[in-house]
Every structure is written in structure tokens, then in C-alpha cells.
């Protein structure tokens with residue numbers, strides 16, 4: 001076989017075959033080479049070049065305005081006394097600001113490259129991952145050339161507006177981090193305590209109907225919130241703390257045969273006639289524990305399969321959770337409704353407290 005030939009699979013009618021492999025002639029494939037360079041309007045006319053530079057600058061300025069607008073939109077709708085319509089409008093405006101900020105940077109960069117940067121095509125043979133000293137020196141040369149040809153150093157206005165657009169663009173995201181946790185003083189207190197208090201009735205989620213002990217049959221499971229937790233204030237506006245408080249206070253209520261339960265000393269009276277209440281917030285990373293297996297008395301978290309043994313104070317028997325689900329001590333009031341004896345005696349949710 002000559003040097004200019006190679007072998008390929010599989011069989012077809014257009015090749016000769018040697019030893020079952022097809023023979024192709026490399027010389028038959030011509031290198032099409034580079035396409036001829038096409039001059040752009042901005043290469044030929046200074047007027048067009050300046051217009052393109054203004055457009056790129058305007059796009060970067062627009063990006064800055066859009067990013068600043070989304071920050072404004074965040075603060076324009078404080079989360080107190082806010083209606084659901086305002087929540088939607090706020091989300092829409094914040095999202096629009098971030099999207100347009102990002103879009104304008106993208107369009108500006110592409111427009112800059114297509115109209116103002118030198119657009120000579122360059123082809124380069126493959127080389128080792130780490131180049132020789134000459135290659136590295138050549139790379140520096142190329143970077144300098146690219147800098148020169150793109151006008152990055154020379155076009156100060158474009159460069160500075162690009163810096164401004166890129167600097168402002170992440171700010172809306174940073175501002176939104178404020179929503180990840182409570183703000184202001186007493187942050188630890190807010191995280192440590194829930195809406196449960198002595199005498200608060202246990203109510204069905206989401207309707208808020210109080211639950212009588214006689215309604216809870218063996219094997220049944222209720223998703224429970226404090227009866228005092230209301231989605232709306234008395235004047236009809238949304239309770240801005242509703243979702244935060246609900247997220248902390250969510251409880252699973254289950255009834256088993258009283259003989260199944262093995263309370264530790266001091267907890268004998270935390271259940272009522274086999275009815276137990278445990279925090280629904282997984283102690284791994286906070287998913288809602290929502291699956292109950294009646295035969296084994298196991299509660300399962302669907303996120304990473306942490307499994308809690310209801311019969312033994314929700315001890316962890318499988319999975320990544322590192323502590324039991326906190327138990328809500330319960331009793332019944334004079335009308336037979338289930339009530340909390342107190343708040344949880346430990347923080348609910350992920351176990352960063354001990355660290």
C-alpha cells in the first residue's frame with residue numbers, strides 16, 4: 001500500500017478492498033482552503049465603524065440599566081403587606097431585568113466581534129497540550145495582536161461599559177440571596193422557634209381545620225400546621241411570614257397502637273393515646289418527610305431516603321440524616337381537640353446547629 005493511501009471500514013461499492021478493508025486515496029480529497037475574506041461595511045467606512053461602536057456601547061449601557069432595574073424592582077415591592085398579584089409582578093420585573101441585562105451583554109459582545117474586531121480567519125495545526133517556549137511566546141504575541149485588533153485597549157468607552165455591565169450583572173443575584181434566610185436582629189431566635197406554642201390546636205394543612213383526637217384512626221397520617229397560622233391578615237393582605245412559618249412548623253401526625261411506642265424517660269406524656277406528632281422537615285437538608293409505612297412504622301424522606309423509626313422517637317435507621325426528627329409534645333383540650341404542649345424542644349430542620 002502506498003503512503004498516500006489508508007484503510008477504512010466497512011464494505012461499499014466505491015472502494016477497492018485489501019484483506020477485507022477498503023482502500024481510499026487521500027489525494028482524491030482536496031483541501032478546500034479558506035473562504036475568501038469579505039469586507040464589511042465597518043472595514044470600508046469610518047462612519048459605519050463609529051455607528052457600530054455606539055451600538056455596542058449602547059447595548060452595554062442598556063445591560064447596566066437592566067441590572068440596576070432588577071435591583072430596584074426587588075426593593076420596590078417589600079414583602080410586607082404584599083398581594084399575590086404584586087408578588088407575580090415583582091418576580092416578573094426582577095426576571096426581566098436580569099434577562100435583559102444578560103441578553104444585552106451577549107448581543108453587545110457578538111455585535112462587537114462581528115462588526116469591529118478584525119475578522120481574518122486563522123488556521124493552526126494541532127500541537128502538544130503544552131507548547132514549547134517559542135509557542136508560548138507566540139501565544140503571548142497572538143494575545144497582544146488580538147488585543148490590538150479587537151481594540152480592547154484602544155476603545156476605552158466600550159471596554160469600560162463592558163466592565164460596568166459585567167460588574168453590575170451579578171448584583172441582582174447577590175441581592176436575591178437576602179431571601180434565603182431571615183434578616184435583621186434575632187436571626188437565631190427566628191430560626192430556633194416555630195409557630196407552635198402551648199395550647200395551639202393542631203390543624204389540617206392547608207385548610208386549617210382543627211383535629212380531634214377521635215378523628216385520628218390507627219394507621220392514618222395527617223399533614224398538620226398550627227391553627228393560629230393564617231395565610232391572610234385580618235385586612236385581607238397576605239401574611240408575609242406565612243410561608244416561612246409554615247416551612248418551620250409543618251408536622252406529621254400519626255396514630256399507632258400505644259404499645260408500639262418506646263418513649264425515653266421524660267417523654268412518656270408527649271404522645272396522646274398512640275397519637276404522635278413529629279416535625280415534617282428532614283434533618284438532613286430539609287425536604288418534607290412525607291411517606292409513612294404502616295407495617296414497619298417507618299417515615300421515609302423521598303429526597304435521599306433517610307428513614308426514621310416512629311416507634312423509637314423517629315431515630316434515624318437509614319440514610320444521611322444525622323439526628324431524629326424533633327417531636328412536638330401534644331395533648332387534648334377540654335373539647336377533645338389535639339393541642340401542642342409547647343414549641344419543639346429543639347430546632348427543626350437540617351442539623352447545622354450542633355456544628
Ligand code: FES
Pocket residue numbers: 282283284285286287301302303304305306319320321
Ligand atoms: S433531605 Fe431527607 S434525606 Fe436528604
